[in-house]
Amino acid sequence: MVSNNDDFHNNDLKPAEVNSTPYGEFNFDVPKNIFPKHGMPARASAAIVNSECWTDANSMLNLSSFVTTFVEPEARELAAGHFHKNFADPDMYPHARGTGFQCVKWLHSLWNGPKDATPYGAATIGSSEACMLAGLAHKWNWREARENAGKDAARLNMVTGGIVQIVWKKFMRYFDVEARIVPLSVGNYRLTAEHLDKYVDENTICVVAIAGQTFTGEDDDFQEIHDWLDAYEKCTGVSIPMHIDGASGGVINPFLYPEYEWDFRLPRVQSINASGHKHGLVPPCLGWIVFRDRSIFNEKLVFYVNYLGGEAPTATLDFSKGSKTIILQHYQMLRLGREGFERIMRHMLANAATLRDHLVESGYFKIINATQRIPVVALTLDKDKATNFNGFDVSAKVREKGWILSTYSMPPDVQSFNSVRIVIRPHINQNTVDNLVSNIVSACDFLGKHGGKSRLRNCTTSTRRRRRNAEAASSARHRAEAAIRELQLHAKAIHHGTEFLGFGV
Numbered sequence: 001m002v003s004n005n006d007d008f009h010n011n012d013l014k015p016a017e018v019n020s021t022p023y024g025e026f027n028f029d030v031p032k033n034i035f036p037k038h039g040m041p042a043r044a045s046a047a048i049v050n051s052e053c054w055t056d057a058n059s060m061l062n063l064s065s066f067v068t069t070f071v072e073p074e075a076r077e078l079a080a081g082h083f084h085k086n087f088a089d090p091d092m093y094p095h096a097r098g099t100g101f102q103c104v105k106w107l108h109s110l111w112n113g114p115k116d117a118t119p120y121g122a123a124t125i126g127s128s129e130a131c132m133l134a135g136l137a138h139k140w141n142w143r144e145a146r147e148n149a150g151k152d153a154a155r156l157n158m159v160t161g162g163i164v165q166i167v168w169k170k171f172m173r174y175f176d177v178e179a180r181i182v183p184l185s186v187g188n189y190r191l192t193a194e195h196l197d198k199y200v201d202e203n204t205i206c207v208v209a210i211a212g213q214t215f216t217g218e219d220d221d222f223q224e225i226h227d228w229l230d231a232y233e234k235c236t237g238v239s240i241p242m243h244i245d246g247a248s249g250g251v252i253n254p255f256l257y258p259e260y261e262w263d264f265r266l267p268r269v270q271s272i273n274a275s276g277h278k279h280g281l282v283p284p285c286l287g288w289i290v291f292r293d294r295s296i297f298n299e300k301l302v303f304y305v306n307y308l309g310g311e312a313p314t315a316t317l318d319f320s321k322g323s324k325t326i327i328l329q330h331y332q333m334l335r336l337g338r339e340g341f342e343r344i345m346r347h348m349l350a351n352a353a354t355l356r357d358h359l360v361e362s363g364y365f366k367i368i369n370a371t372q373r374i375p376v377v378a379l380t381l382d383k384d385k386a387t388n389f390n391g392f393d394v395s396a397k398v399r400e401k402g403w404i405l406s407t408y409s410m411p412p413d414v415q416s417f418n419s420v421r422i423v424i425r426p427h428i429n430q431n432t433v434d435n436l437v438s439n440i441v442s443a444c445d446f447l448g449k450h451g452g453k454s455r456l457r458n459c460t461t462s463t464r465r466r467r468r469n470a471e472a473a474s475s476a477r478h479r480a481e482a483a484i485r486e487l488q489l490h491a492k493a494i495h496h497g498t499e500f501l502g503f504g505v
Ligand SMILES: Cc1ncc(COP(=O)(O)O)c(C=O)c1O
Pocket: 125, 126, 127, 128, 129, 131, 165, 167, 210, 212, 213, 214, 245, 247, 248, 275, 286, 287
């Protein structure tokens, strides 16, 4: 129980009182604003922390996230056995550290790194940290090359597509790199070579292309971008590297599309990141950055420290961190091998296709992505059928059944619609897909009858103002009808013994 009284000293309950009922452990008072004065028994502390999280979402139904939420008991045991090991301390835990290098080497081979190269990379907190490290490497390399050539190295930029995940915008802002973001157009969400001539120049530190875009799951056109950069080098003598952000697609492409050249087979690709906690099938937090060769990661970014014993290099944005996710990645790679990963990816993709087809058949949705590479279903409501509700309403309505499906506002230039994105993960089976389809369609039926509440949520301010004015001017007759409908619904909900949940007119 949280107390608003800051003078209150928690745990003033006598042990006898605490143990007098089976619920004593839940009933310790917790001060809200001041640090607890006394401790409490472990069971009480666990009960209170647990109870505070009871209303968190059910992570198995959280289909707006790619993040892994299921691992086998053996994996849990393994994690528990190594949770205390600091990955930054290779002197004490050389084998935990070695596990990380092993995974980097395997990823380098999975991503077809050249056989004569020295694999190099790092385990990170997630793809975000991995992307930042890649961006820094390219920034340092670019600057060094410019300075060595006696050229101005003050203005630098990075080129990427308009659907880019927020991490790249963060990177460019935090590390003073001009953002050159190629705008999208409705129906075409992939970065291609089409507009590169307006964005790329000698100050471009790298072009970032995405494998498994956040909004649609599609891939940018790697080959076309690569070939364009080759041609650009021929004309100008300026060689620009590519980074592939494979946060989602990096661990799918090698298993499902082994012939598809998206990786180090393209000579310009110098770095690739992936999220271990997404399709690497490890719970949060884990990402990977892998460089084509040791030489790509500029040595000036590496520090050698001996704080914890023997000398160790450090070149990540963090220092101390747990080893358990890295150990779990090693476990998953051994446990599944290529064959196992491939089977899982096929199963996820098949379920995603079933979900997509059923939802499109329902008539409420249109598919956004032209290609279906990864198990992400990106939909938008068919405006002819869904006239009085939007994606935010659908997300809110299915939330009543426990499902978490995000609706996103699309990036600038394509904001005329929202994307309802559903990520299929390995624990989702056919049965779950059937339930989900049925719940989404019922939600749409309900919203079609009663209207949604979020109609104005994803508009620009001026559109919102215009629509508000239009609504304000709507006839008294409409308002009266709406009020009567709402009253009728309310009465019906009360009649059924439930509180009306508010998806009224
Ligand atoms: C394309 C892309 N890049 C980077 C990220 C950031 O990944 P993380 O959450 O692992 O930091 C994401 C996350 O969804 C992503 O989709």
